[in-house]
Amino acid sequence: MSTSPHPRSPGAGVDVAGLTVRHRRTVALDSVDLDFGAGVHGLLGPNGAGKTSLIRVLATVAAPSAGRITLLGHDVSAHRGRTEVRRRLGYLPQEFGYYPGFTVREFVAYVAWLKEMPAARVPEAVRYAVERVGLADRADAKMRTLSGGMVRRVGVAQAIVNEPELLLLDEPTAGLDPEQRVDFRALLREIGRTATVIVSTHLVEDVAAACPRVTVVESGRVAWRGTTQELSALGTGTGTGTGEGAGEEGSAIERGYTAALRAHRTTASATATASASASAGTR
């Protein structure tokens, strides 16, 4: 058996090489190389960029069409690696299914059981996870009685019940009110002190507040990577802003995000033109 040619930093939560995901004729991810270590990483990109496709393969709920995925030091193409990693990861899908007749406590305990947590640890782990998302007073409420924002918070609780070393959150702040968002970002920062946390979001302000590092994807490719400050700096120098909210951190990041996407599109289209001319020249 050959070993990975892709060098890994010790303890890297996620390391992928040549990752390709196809949905029939659509290429959702196009031979992507990426790694993520401990800390909170924002995953930004326009609709259809490939964010959910990436999160789903990292959560091991979907298989890639090609490429190598190493999570927490395990090659997840092997059944054994997947089983080991599933115990140690947490995942909040974009669309999150639950049993409406379960209480919050029962539902989170059910997920703990699915993750094969030792039975003796489950009650305390569930209590702590539910408290961390601010739902201690609703622990015995049935899921069907909760608001959309509360359901989303239960989704976060089930994702963190096993204190995951790798936490994957797809649009976690959708439906949260501003105060809950602030609390949630604080929770992310706390978890990111030791775990690898990847947060897919449309909200650039979530990234500004909670994600020191950012990966921008577009059309199945990595368009930009760097720190939040670097993305802001990109926005400060572009002159593309309308002046609205000028000087605010959020608006600089928004402009930086737009600038990063535009630069990527320009490079991608120049590469496509060059390769079309080269192949025309060989005919």
Ligand SMILES: Nc1ncnc2c1ncn2[C@@H]1O[C@H](COP(=O)(O)OP(=O)(O)OP(=O)(O)O)[C@@H](O)[C@H]1O
């Ligand atoms: N099940 C599917 N069948 C066919 N095409 C799909 C499927 N899922 C995703 N796609 C396509 O793959 C591409 C990437 O989609 P993906 O959901 O990963 O993007 P995204 O960045 O998460 O988008 P959004 O921000 O809108 O959630 C899109 O072109 C999408 O239409």
